[in-house]
Amino acid sequence: MSRRKWIGFALIAIALLLMPFALAAVGQTWVRVINLALLYVMLALGLNIVVGFAGLLDLGYIAFYAVGAYAYALLGSPHFGLHWPFWVTLPIGFMVAAVFGVLLGAPTLKLRGDYLAIVTLGFGEIIRIFMNNLNAPINITNGPQGINLIDPLKIGDFSFAKSEVIAGLTLTGPMKYYYPLMLLTLAIIVLNLRLQNSRIGRAWEAVREDEIAARAMGINTRNIKLLAFAMGASFAGLAGGLFASMQGFISPESFGLLESIMVLSMVVLGGMGNIPGVILGAVLLTGLPEVIRFTVVPAQQAIFGKVLIDPEAIRMLLFGLALVLVMNARPGGLWPSAVRKRELAERHEPGVGT
């Protein structure tokens, strides 16, 4: 059994190692898509802690992504002339985002459900607007122009942004980026799995299920909620830093409400509270639009001789449709957690009785 397990692990590891080469064979775009998907997996897993585990509906989650991205950009770009190495700036982004998680979480502690959603939505927008306007009187964020020429990940002379040929293999920038992204994503997955099955994870679940009972059981709900906000935000901060380094350019536009909704959709569609489900949701919602773009447009050209409907233009419509369909067919998400399955099952049938 254990040997079989090791073989399984080894096969998965090899598949993950070779993935960028396989994708590059189809086209470099697909390597970029998988990198983006990995960023979204990190974001979705972070949000899953807040929404899925602790049951706190956060609609401004992307703000922490922005905080991480700006922390990285400000410390590693010509904007301030700082070029700190990534192994300093990424952890800083992680921590600063965690601090923001606590700061923005603290005022919302007494709120639940719709009210919490509205307030977090507001906070998310406030952060974005700050990024947009903090270029005067002192230019901190460079306003709507954003920050350009952000340092890529770099170890010595080995830059993750440049293409090069190593041992006869051509490695492009995105292909190189895939490896640190995958490594950190795996780390976050392990972290999430371990947190879920722990004293802390149970306390989060208790808060989600019944806050008053949780308090009566001695759980300090204030601290445990703040911890959820901080943990969730820190993953977003890390993803933000990686995003900034990968793109080389960030502006407040990338951190709008739609992005928050997008990440939330990944969590909900995949299966709130279930880690594999959330990963699936993030990969699907990042990958499918690209698949559609690369199939529907050529198909239309082949059939009609021109593009009648640009799928990019109706992207949100397709998302909405997908969400409605999935929620109707599988209310717990594509891959629901056991707890959520129980919850939904109970609505249809009464207790089992003796």
Next chain:
Amino acid sequence: MSELLIAQGISKRFGGVQALSDVDFTIGSGEIYGLIGPNGAGKTSLFNVLTGLYAPEAGQFTFAAQPLARLQPHEVARRGIARTFQNIRLFANLSALENVMIGRHIRSKAGVIGAVLRNRATLAEEAAIAARALELLEFVGIAAHANHAAGSLPYGDQRRLEIARALATEPRLLALDEPAAGMNASETLGLRALLESIRARGVTLLLIEHDMRLVMGVCDRVLVLDQGRVIAEGLPQEVQRDPRVVEAYLGAPLSTAAGAGV
């Protein structure tokens, strides 16, 4: 018998309603103390003040010689007071075992670091939590349901699960809000045996209950509330005969109130 809980002049008002006025009582260590009264007498309000959900306008509780003033519910639990709820408040979608494991929260300490590293100390603690939780499920007699969702258990077992979860916090005082509500006669009998065995573990019990046969049979002393005031206190038999108690419940002479089931 040493005093475990002393209530002095507890008063609580909700807008124009005086839910509790100047309530005094003392519970001795190891007692089973009954709290009875007609609906709306303020029994649950008293529980909520005791466990820190409500702040009283006046008065204070002293528990194990320490004042409980202005403590948050989780701090009260840490001091050693656990409770159940009148309308069962289990973590309905979690398994029975997980419910009791959550009760171990304050008596264990693994944080984020421990959870992530999964070092030997954390693993040992997790194993101890699970073992203790299972032991408590056995104690209350629902170990067979350990992996069933709490919300899917039969009603009586949900009440028992709530007790197991409360016991997991290692309370010195266990406050039960109508544990027999919705139970049939044989379940109530089983509950009575359970209460006795909880007392045998050294836990003092404070019991809100409407089932008079249970109260009279199991309680050492009884406090009667009516409209937020203490109208009688003492041995169950004495209280039962108190004309003010009878009047509060029935407004009728004793002969009709004698016996069970108010």
